[in-house]
Amino acid sequence: MVVAHESLFQFTKSILKAVGCSEQDAQLGAKVLLSADLRGVDSHGVARLSGYVRLIDKDRVNTTPQTKIIHETPSTGVIDGDSGLGLVVGPQAMRLAIEKAKNVGSGWISVRNSNHFGIAGYHSMMALEDDCIGISMTNASPLVSPTFSKERLLGTNPISVAIPADKEPPFVLDMATTTAANGKLEILQRKNADAPVGWVQDKEGNPTTDSQGVKKGGALLPLGGDREHGSHKGYGLSAVVDIFSAVLSGANYGPWVPPFVAFLDPASDPVGKGIGHFFGAMRIDAFRPAGEFKSHMDNWITRFRGAEPVIKGHKVLVAGDPERELEQQRKKEGIPLLDPVVKDLMDIGQRFGVDFPKS
Amino acid sequence: MVVAHESLFQFTKSILKAVGCSEQDAQLGAKVLLSADLRGVDSHGVARLSGYVRLIDKDRVNTTPQTKIIHETPSTGVIDGDSGLGLVVGPQAMRLAIEKAKNVGSGWISVRNSNHFGIAGYHSMMALEDDCIGISMTNASPLVSPTFSKERLLGTNPISVAIPADKEPPFVLDMATTTAANGKLEILQRKNADAPVGWVQDKEGNPTTDSQGVKKGGALLPLGGDREHGSHKGYGLSAVVDIFSAVLSGANYGPWVPPFVAFLDPASDPVGKGIGHFFGAMRIDAFRPAGEFKSHMDNWITRFRGAEPVIKGHKVLVAGDPERELEQQRKKEGIPLLDPVVKDLMDIGQRFGVDFPKS
Numbered sequence: 073m074v075v076a077h078e079s080l081f082q083f084t085k086s087i088l089k090a091v092g093c094s095e096q097d098a099q100l101g102a103k104v105l106l107s108a109d110l111r112g113v114d115s116h117g118v119a120r121l122s123g124y125v126r127l128i129d130k131d132r133v134n135t136t137p138q139t140k141i142i143h144e145t146p147s148t149g150v151i152d153g154d155s156g157l158g159l160v161v162g163p164q165a166m167r168l169a170i171e172k173a174k175n176v177g178s179g180w181i182s183v184r185n186s187n188h189f190g191i192a193g194y195h196s197m198m199a200l201e202d203d204c205i206g207i208s209m210t211n212a213s214p215l216v217s218p219t220f221s222k223e224r225l226l227g228t229n230p231i232s233v234a235i236p237a238d239k240e241p242p243f244v245l246d247m248a249t250t251t252a253a254n255g256k257l258e259i260l261q262r263k264n265a266d267a268p269v270g271w272v273q274d275k276e277g278n279p280t281t282d283s284q285g286v287k288k289g290g291a292l293l294p295l296g297g298d299r300e301h302g303s304h305k306g307y308g309l310s311a312v313v314d315i316f317s318a319v320l321s322g323a324n325y326g327p328w329v330p331p332f333v334a335f336l337d338p339a340s341d342p343v344g345k346g347i348g349h350f351f352g353a354m355r356i357d358a359f360r361p362a363g364e365f366k367s368h369m370d371n372w373i374t375r376f377r378g379a380e381p382v383i384k385g386h387k388v389l390v391a392g393d394p395e396r397e398l399e400q401q402r403k404k405e406g407i408p409l410l411d412p413v414v415k416d417l418m419d420i421g422q423r424f425g426v427d428f429p430k431s
Numbered sequence: 432m433v434v435a436h437e438s439l440f441q442f443t444k445s446i447l448k449a450v451g452c453s454e455q456d457a458q459l460g461a462k463v464l465l466s467a468d469l470r471g472v473d474s475h476g477v478a479r480l481s482g483y484v485r486l487i488d489k490d491r492v493n494t495t496p497q498t499k500i501i502h503e504t505p506s507t508g509v510i511d512g513d514s515g516l517g518l519v520v521g522p523q524a525m526r527l528a529i530e531k532a533k534n535v536g537s538g539w540i541s542v543r544n545s546n547h548f549g550i551a552g553y554h555s556m557m558a559l560e561d562d563c564i565g566i567s568m569t570n571a572s573p574l575v576s577p578t579f580s581k582e583r584l585l586g587t588n589p590i591s592v593a594i595p596a597d598k599e600p601p602f603v604l605d606m607a608t609t610t611a612a613n614g615k616l617e618i619l620q621r622k623n624a625d626a627p628v629g630w631v632q633d634k635e636g637n638p639t640t641d642s643q644g645v646k647k648g649g650a651l652l653p654l655g656g657d658r659e660h661g662s663h664k665g666y667g668l669s670a671v672v673d674i675f676s677a678v679l680s681g682a683n684y685g686p687w688v689p690p691f692v693a694f695l696d697p698a699s700d701p702v703g704k705g706i707g708h709f710f711g712a713m714r715i716d717a718f719r720p721a722g723e724f725k726s727h728m729d730n731w732i733t734r735f736r737g738a739e740p741v742i743k744g745h746k747v748l749v750a751g752d753p754e755r756e757l758e759q760q761r762k763k764e765g766i767p768l769l770d771p772v773v774k775d776l777m778d779i780g781q782r783f784g785v786d787f788p789k790s
Contacts, residue, residue: 145536147506148717176535177504182718205675221738221747233671243674245667251660270660277741295654295661301610301629302654308604308750309668311735312592315602316564319727320718326734343730358507359541359679368678371702375685376670379580382636388580391667 073414074406079429081106083421084118090424091128092135093157101159104190109407112398113246115255116191118409122416124157124188126334133157133187139164142184142322146176150321151183155346158189158210162349166195166208169353173204177358182321185345188212188332192232193246193395199234199353200242203362206234207352209313211323213331216250217291218307219299222277224291225326228254229313234392236356238366240373244392249310250292257283257292262410270297316350323348406431432773433765438788440465442780443477449783450487451494452516460518463549468766471757472605474614475550477768481775483516483547485693492516492546498523501543501681505535509680510542514705517548517569521708525554525567528712532563536717541680544704547571547691551591552605552754558593558712559601562721565593566711568672570682572690575609576650577666578658581636583650584686587613588672593751595715597725599732603751608669609651616642616651621769629656675709682707765790 081102088098109117127133137156141149149168153161165181172179189195192208199206212227228248235243248254252271260267260283267283274280275289279298286292295306318325323344330338330347356365379388409417414428421428440461447457468476486492496515500508508527512520524540531538548554551567558565571586587607594602607613611630619626619642626642633639634648638657645651654665677684682703689697689706715724738747768776773787780787 143717143719145714145717148536148713150718177507178537178539180537180713218735218738218747220740220742220745221735222741223738225735225738231668233667235671235674243670245671247661247664247667249664251655268659273741295664296610297660300627301656301660302606304748304750305606305608305654308592308606309590311602311750312594312604315594315728315731319724319731320715322719322723325727325731343727354507354539355504356679358502358504359509360502360681364681365678368684368702369674372674372678372684376577376580376584379577379582379584381579382581382632383579386579388577389663391663391670 073411074408075429075431076406077106077110077403079431080109080118080407083417083426083429084121086426087121087125087420087424090426091125093160094136097135097157097160100163101157104159104163104194107194108191110399110402111191111193111395113191113255113395115253115258118417119413120188122420123332123334125420127187130334132330132334132338137161141168147172147178148180151181153183153186153346155185155187158187158347158349161186162189162195162208162351163198165349166198166206166351166353169351170199170202170204173353173355173358174202178352178354181351182316183349183351184318184321184323186323186347186349188347189349191246192230193234193244195351196232196234196246197242197244200236203236203357204353204355205236208232208349209317210349211314211317211325211329211347213329214327215254215286215292216294216310217273217277219294219304223327226307226310226314227329228292229310231309231313235369236366237369237373240370241396242392243369243373243390244395246395249295249306249313251295251297251306252292254292257286270301313350318344318348320350321348432770433767434788434790435765436465436469436762438790439468439477439766442776442785442788443480445785446480446484446779446783449785450484452519453495456494456516456519459522460516463518463522463553466553467550469758469761470550470552470754472550472614472754474612474617477776478772479547481779482691482693484779486546489693491689491693491697496520500527506531506537507539510540512542512545512705514544515546517546517706517708520545521548521554521567521710522557524708525557525565525710525712528710529558529561529563532712532714532717533561537711537713540710541675542708542710543677543680543682545682545706545708547706548708550605551589552593552603554710555591555593555605556601556603559595562595562716563712563714564595567591567708568676569708570673570676570684570688570706572688573686574613574645574651575653575669576632576636578653578663582686585666585669585673586688587651588669590668590672594728595725596728596732599729600755601751602728602732602749603754605754608654608665608672610654610656610665611651613651616645629660672709677703677707679709680707
């Protein structure tokens with residue numbers, strides 16, 4: 073089924089209002105979720121809506137959070153998200169980072185007591201309109217094993233960096249610090265297809281091509297896949313995300329991060345509050361004149377995109393290119409939804425008396 | 432041959448003085464180089480000394496640089512390294528980042544017109560003694576092909592993040608954004624051994640296990656190795672390093688970065704000055720009380736190091752563990768040097784009338 077993004081946005085917003093969010097928060101939350109569907113990160117869009125609702129049902133997400141700045145300096149700060157939706161808390165924190173960047177050149181905000189914040193790229197890209205470089209990261213439920221570890225101790229802990237250009241569209245990196253994002257694995261699971269070596273280990277810690285491996289007690293692998301291919305680097309980056317997001321802010325880290333799924337309980341011995349995020353903004357003219365920077369970014373992007381490809385016609389891409397193309401397409405043609413997602417959304421719609429859009 | 436690190440330090444310092452560095456700069460440059468040898472990053476230590484000397488011979492490195500702050504805000508700045516040794520310019524820039532962190536919570540310095548700065552970890556670790564998180568990165572001569580590219584457009588562009596703990600030693604990530612660092616490949620080249628798939632592509636852009644592949648016109652591969660294993664992520668991270676180091680500062684970026692080797696000329700159409708670095712410092716108590724942060728870091732480190740290993744006895748490591756162990760060992764037992772490195776150093780010693788240490 074394909075649904076126009078505006079209709080899906082209105083539906084999502086109505087559901088968020090029905091579960092208790094303010095008009096403004098529902099608007100923002102729906103916008104963040106839809107940005108994932110538009111950019112092709114289907115695992116982080118409306119497919120997650122029922123998951124958020126189940127967490128709200130269990131009182132694990134507060135729909136009327138009073139976020140607080142716990143501590144700040146001119147260029148840094150910590151925000152307590154009051155158990156709110158990360159979709160709403162995240163943009164507030166990013167806004168504060170941008171304000172600090174306007175005042176003193178850069179702003180860096182660590183967030184505790186939050187929940188899943190959607191796609192990292194939404195938040196980093198907020199900085200672009202103010203001619204800032206935007207950075208966002210978050211920790212997440214433990215699904216990933218460090219190099220040499222049988223245990224799952226880290227989330228897919230994404231990093232996003234958005235960098236403005238002039239005539240060219242911005243550079244937007246948005247990556248899980250695993251070899252493959254969980255969403256990619258889910259696609260293989262639905263097809264009953266094997267996963268490439270280097271994506272997953274089984275519950276004994278051995279490499280496996282079983283795409284169901286994580287569900288069977290195995291783990292996703294850090295970017296690199298194994299030690300010989302640099303998995304200690306993916307593990308190291310994921311650790312930095314975890315520490316910046318949670319040890320700096322006072323959120324839960326590592327294996328203590330509360331699970332996204334409502335049927336698993338949070339750890340009984342938390343080391344902090346909720347999950348953590350980290351946001352940064354750097355004003356480009358805090359380094360050199362914005363026009364100069366942007367014209368060199370155009371040159372950078374053009375040079376890389378114009379590189380001689382290995383396979384003729386198979387162009388070298390710049391971070392953000394595929395997502396932007398998909399966004400343009402989906403804005404026109406609508407958002408394709410899998411049957412189980414449609415069913416899920418229709419069920420929620422029925423429960424809250426909100427009609428699911430027919431197209 | 433094994434040489435005591437103090438003797439090797441004195442030798443290196445004397446050579447740096449002989450080529451024109453001040454007492455202070457020679458001291459610092461030797462310290463940075465030796466830190467690589469002590470930590471086991473042999474490719475970035477005294478083995479590079481003759482390379483620096485050849486660049487000085489060609490007037491491509493200025494031994495008496497007058498570095499200048501080109502632009503600054505309370506939390507950011509750009510430094511022009513006046514073509515100085517990165518070994519000397521780097522610590523100056525990191526010092527400025529730390530000072531800004533003391534004043535306003537964080538400091539971020541982009542550097543242009545510099546040269547190779549040794550190991551990234553030296554600079555990031557400078558922040559630890561001031562209870563700051565330290566970040567350092569640099570661009571480098573193009574040896575790496577972006578995903579889908581036949582051309583080499585990026586350096587091994589390392590990222591280092593150093594994070595203080597309390598009783599535990601600090602977390603120190605120091606990684607090239609390639610599957611394997613060039614130094615690791617050189618070890619295989621000397622042994623005439625094959626490289627694992629995912630490290631190198633040949634000059635047509637096809638995967639190869641030929642460890643001489645890069646010398647034959649091929650390229651190192653970004654962390655991930657190929658698209659299926661996430662090489663677009665390694666490429667994206669490397670791109671961020673390049674942009675933060677050079678587009679923010681006005682240094683050369685991408686394929687325009689001047690080669691480290693003196694027998695290759697810099698591009699005739701530079702897009703900036705010299706190579707670029709990027710440094711960051713964040714005061715931990717700009718987020719939460721330092722004691723709280725550090726005790727949670729201890730907990731983080733202990734939990735990860737204590738994770739159940741896949742292979743009994745093969746412990747899960749924390750970033751910085753292997754380098755620290757090697758440093759302790761080499762401080763006691765001395766630094767092992769390969770014969771060609773010893774010959775190289777003896778030749779330089781002879782040229783400048785500096786005795787090479789016998790042990």
